[in-house]
Amino acid sequence: MSYTDIPQELRDLRQWGLYHRIWQPSKNKYTKVPVDPYSGGAGKSNDSSTWSDFATASNAMEHFANADGLAFYFANGYFGIDIDHIKSDVDAFIEGDRDNNIVDEFVISTQSYTERSMSGEGIHIIAKGNLPDGQRRHNNFEMYDNGGAFLCFNR
Structure with missing residues (x-):
């Protein structure tokens, strides 16, 4: 995947940042934390003052050692879908x-942008619209539209 595959509509938004992966041995998986593209310090998925435009975030990756990739924050009518543990479907x-x-x-x-998750066992989707009220998690399926959620784009 190349960052050039990200649609221009998404790149035009000021909803970008960076993320850093941290291995959690107790869970046997990575967690991802936001990184501020302006300072390289802690970013906040619920604070747009730590978000930037796509170009700033892309350029910042080269300057901060803790930047493992780009983050897209959900706001302004964009939502995310995360489906895990479907490796055979992804491979097929x-x-x-x-x-x-x-x-x-x-x-x-x-009408969305979809990419393979970092683990290779799922997909991440960004779409435009409004999520219905109600449950946002079920088994291996999660949906987000704000408040602490972001999607990671692999380097």
Whole structure:
């Protein structure tokens, strides 16, 4: 994946930052924390003063050792969908198998941007619109539209 694959509509937004991965041995997985693209210090997913435009965030990655990639913050009518533990569907989709595939269902049914998750076992989706009220998490499926959530773009 290349950052040039990110749609211009998303790059035009001032909802960008950086993230840093931290290994959590007790959970046997990484956690991701926001990084301020202006200072390299702690970013905040719920504080737009620590967000920047795409160009600033992209350029900042070269200056801060703790920057592992770009972060996109959910706000202003954009929401995210995170689906984990679907490695076989992700692999099948990449190999061209579009039949009975959850990845294909999301790519076709939404006007969205989709990328493979850092683990390679899921997908992250950014779409425009409003999430319905109610439950936002179910098993391996999560949806976010604000307040502490962000999507990581792999380097």
